[in-house]
Amino acid sequence: MSGTLSPVGPSQFFDDDGDPLAAGLLYTYVAGSSTPATTYSDSALSTANANPIVLDGAGRCTIYLDSASYKFVLKDADLATIWTQDNISSVALGQSVLGEVFTFGGEASTPITDTTYPSGATYDKLMSGSAILSVDSANLVGTYAIAGMLLSNAGVTVTVALVNLSDGSPDTPIATISSTHATGERVISGAITFPAAGASKNFGIKAKVSSGTAFGWALSLQRLS
Numbered sequence: 001m002s003g004t005l006s007p008v009g010p011s012q013f014f015d016d017d018g019d020p021l022a023a024g025l026l027y028t029y030v031a032g033s034s035t036p037a038t039t040y041s042d043s044a045l046s047t048a049n050a051n052p053i054v055l056d057g058a059g060r061c062t063i064y065l066d067s068a069s070y071k072f073v074l075k076d077a078d079l080a081t082i083w084t085q086d087n088i089s090s091v092a093l094g095q096s097v098l099g100e101v102f103t104f105g106g107e108a109s110t111p112i113t114d115t116t117y118p119s120g121a122t123y124d125k126l127m128s129g130s131a132i133l134s135v136d137s138a139n140l141v142g143t144y145a146i147a148g149m150l151l152s153n154a155g156v157t158v159t160v161a162l163v164n165l166s167d168g169s170p171d172t173p174i175a176t177i178s179s180t181h182a183t184g185e186r187v188i189s190g191a192i193t194f195p196a197a198g199a200s201k202n203f204g205i206k207a208k209v210s211s212g213t214a215f216g217w218a219l220s221l222q223r224l225s
Helices: none
Strands: 025-030 069-075 081-089 099-112 133-135 144-152 158-164 173-179 185-188 201-209 214-223
Touching (some): 099 133, 099 144, 144 173, 173 185
Antiparallel strands (some): 133 201, 144 185, 158 173, 158 201
16 A cells, blocks of 8 residues: 555645744644654655654655544644644545555464453554554545455464444454464455544454464455445
């Protein structure tokens, strides 16, 4: 997946007098929150920007966004706020096409051993090696499912769930995939019903096995229609 240039505001920022905001600071957060969110300096999303981004002498910077919704807060070098803009959505969300929309990840080398979903909404309760998706369902056009590779040891059932980490039910799946396949198979869920539009939510992946161990990797959000 490639990032897209920030769709809000120019890459050059100005103070209230219209002068370039030399050494200004651009803070980036998960939309609707004060949780820091990562932006990037390249379209491959391989080099993260500092947070805050320190503008150069001409008030410029380069910003690529992940498939997520952001809040930007622009401040001058003395930390006075110039403006705040919330619900900045990546073009990849608003114009997503059929196929992979977001990579949750997972690790083929780390066994799944929990027999119930780990309880809680923090990152350490999620599947090893996975990422968090932050998105307002208003930015998701079409029908979506989760997909991924699952491998079972000794015929045990492995189940991977997409959970909503923001609304008080982080242990309740909103979509699942499962398998007993001994050599690994790609599995796709039924259609996902996302929360009502209007605010960005954090979504993550949790996993469990009926007993023993299993593995899951290459987990992603897919647009089906």
